[in-house]
Amino acid sequence: MKYKTIDDIDVKGKRVFLRLDLNVPLTAEAPFTITDDTRIRASLPTLLALIARGAKVIVASHLGRPKGAPEEKFSLAPVRTRLAELIGKPIAWSTDCIGKPVEVTVGKLKDGDVLMLENLRFHKEEEKNDPAFSEQLAAFVDVYVDDAFGASHRAHASIEGITHFVKVKAAGYLLRNELDYLGAALDSPKRPFVAIIGGAKISGKIDVIESLRKKADTILIGGGMMFTFYKAKGLEIGGSLLEDDKVVMAKSLIEDKTGANLMLPTDTVVAREFKNEAEKKTVAVEHIQQGWIGMDIGPDSIEQFRNVILKARTIVWNGPMGVFEMPNFAQGTMAIAQALADATALGATTIVGGGDSVAALEQSGLADKISHVSTGGGASLEFLEGKELPGVSALEY
Ligand code: AMP
Numbered sequence: 477m478k479y480k481t482i483d484d485i486d487v488k489g490k491r492v493f494l495r496l497d498l499n500v501p502l503t504a505e506a507p508f509t510i511t512d513d514t515r516i517r518a519s520l521p522t523l524l525a526l527i528a529r530g531a532k533v534i535v536a537s538h539l540g541r542p543k544g545a546p547e548e549k550f551s552l553a554p555v556r557t558r559l560a561e562l563i564g565k566p567i568a569w570s571t572d573c574i575g576k577p578v579e580v581t582v583g584k585l586k587d588g589d590v591l592m593l594e595n596l597r598f599h600k601e602e603e604k605n606d607p608a609f610s611e612q613l614a615a616f617v618d619v620y621v622d623d624a625f626g627a628s629h630r631a632h633a634s635i636e637g638i639t640h641f642v643k644v645k646a647a648g649y650l651l652r653n654e655l656d657y658l659g660a661a662l663d664s665p666k667r668p669f670v671a672i673i674g675g676a677k678i679s680g681k682i683d684v685i686e687s688l689r690k691k692a693d694t695i696l697i698g699g700g701m702m703f704t705f706y707k708a709k710g711l712e713i714g715g716s717l718l719e720d721d722k723v724v725m726a727k728s729l730i731e732d733k734t735g736a737n738l739m740l741p742t743d744t745v746v747a748r749e750f751k752n753e754a755e756k757k758t759v760a761v762e763h764i765q766q767g768w769i770g771m772d773i774g775p776d777s778i779e780q781f782r783n784v785i786l787k788a789r790t791i792v793w794n795g796p797m798g799v800f801e802m803p804n805f806a807q808g809t810m811a812i813a814q815a816l817a818d819a820t821a822l823g824a825t826t827i828v829g830g831g832d833s834v835a836a837l838e839q840s841g842l843a844d845k846i847s848h849v850s851t852g853g854g855a856s857l858e859f860l861e862g863k864e865l866p867g868v869s870a871l872e873y
Contacts, residue, residue: 479655479871480646482522482621487531489587490618493642494526495634497624497851498537498555508549515626516558518851522623522648523590524563530587534617535559536573536596536634538627544600556592567592573599574612582616602633610637623648625655626852628867629859639870647871650851655868657827657848658859662691666789666825671736672781672812674699675795675832678722683861684794689735694788696739696781698773698797698808705730705740706761714746716770739784743774745798745805752802772798773808785815786822794830794857800839809836817845829856 496519502508510516526533542550553569560567568585570577573593581591596602601609610633614620620642622628627635628651639645647655661669671688673681678701688695697705700717707713708727729738744761746768747754758774759765773781785791793816797808813836816826828837829850837843850856859865 478873479868480873481652482525482646482648485619485644485646487526487529487619490531491534491582491585491616492526492531492619492621493534493536493613493617493638494523494621494648495624495627495638496523496535496537497626498535498552498559499539499626500555502540502549502554504549506548508551508554510554510558513558515851516555516562518650519559519623520562522621522650523559525649526621527563527565527588527590531619532582532585532587533590534578534582535567535590535592536613537624538597538602538632538634539595540597542595542597544597544603546594546598550595550597552592552595559592563590565590570594574609574615578616596632596634603630605631605633605637607637607640609633611641613638614641617642618644620645621648622646622867622871623650624867625651625850625855627855628852628865629855629863631866635867636870645871651868653848654850654852654856654859657825658829658850658856661790661792661825661827662860662862665691668693668788669790670694670696670784670788670792672696672698672785672791672793673795674701674797674809675830676700676717678704678719678726681795682722682725684857685729687860687862688792689732689738692736692792694737694739694784696784698741698777698781698812699795700770702740702744702773703770706764711762712764712766713770714764714766714768716746716764739780741773741777742780743776744770745772745774745808747771747805750799752804756804771802771805778808778811781812782815785812785819788819789824791816791819791824791826792860793826793828793833794860796832796836800832800836806836806839810840813837813840813842817842820845820847829853829860
């Protein structure tokens with residue numbers, strides 16, 4: 477895939493439309509304040525590079541799920557304030573992302589200045605990838621830069637449509653890093669290549685398992701989905717999570733011996749109830765009884781998984797091993813996080829993607845010991861599924 481990055485283009489004096497993913501969590505009640513500014517801070521390298529090179533930067537993003545009309549609780553105004561603090565200079569503001577307000581403020585920008593547009597999703601045409609709206613977004617723009625990896629799996633106007641109306645287009649550093657890491661893992665992984673897939677349901681991960689089966693050497697399965705596999709093997713799973721309609725699929729995955737080796741946990745931590753304080757014990761997966769719920773992988777599985785992980789040279793992890801939100805059932809997930817950190821120290825390339833595994837990694841305090849933590853949950857999953865991301869294809873020359 478051939479695309480340019482901001483290092484390949486001249487931006488001095490140019491009006492650069494910078495699409496970021498500034499979709500940060502805000503408090504539910506007014507005054508709406510940011511509760512986690514990770515995404516804003518992650519956007520700084522590209523923004524600061526454009527400022528330093530004398531671009532006139534027009535920052536655009538979506539926030540939340542407004543229904544195609546302005547709503548105060550989805551305003552990017554608090555994000556503008558925080559971003560201005562972080563870059564140490566004022567940011568001009570446009571109350572709309574198209575039309576007169578943009579034209580007026582863009583006209584006043586000097587080289588190195590920054591303008592932020594109000595939420596793109598205040599117009600329903602954004603998510604519809606409406607061509608006329610895309611053209612309006614591009615009206616005062618010389619260069620398009622996409623650094624919103626988390627939104628690149630959506631064919632929206634500011635991601636895809638706009639690229640038809642701007643001649644020069646390029647990726648920012650965040651997007652480039654994602655494509656470099658995820659792309660190298662899938663196209664030319666150092667082997668052994670191990671994928672770890674967990675989370676609640678097989679249904680959400682079936683495509684990624686099938687895609688990685690063709691690329692990885694081993695796939696370690698954990699999380700709630702493992703019980704559907706045990707059901708397929710004819711085992712008793714008690715009250716554990718089960719997707720009845722996926723049992724046949726799970727059976728065929730187990731029986732298919734082509735591609736990566738599928739490794740399932742050998743033991744599990746079961747609980748009487750789905751709560752942190754519930755009575756619990758560790759059992760072999762063949763000995764789950766009625767009245768018990770599988771909540772985490774057990775110590776034998778942790779050791780086996782750890783051994784595989786420590787021998788790997790490329791590791792991709794998506795989805796927690798257990799109900800990690802409950803401290804009593806977080807051991808499996810935390811141990812996998814530790815194994816990834818140790819593998820990284822041994823020289824492996826480690827990639828963690830997906831909202832919940834990233835949250836678990838943050839909880840473990842090991843995020844900075846991993847080669848690459850993906851910023852886009854849905855986007856990284858689709859990338860690993862082998863799907864083409866519209867936002868990435870749109871940058872192609
Ligand atoms: P996903 O979004 O599919 O990656 O699923 C993440 C969720 O899976 C987390 O909220 C975990 O609590 C949940 N999960 C992991 N293991 C289990 C389990 N054994 N039973 C029920 N939920 C689980």
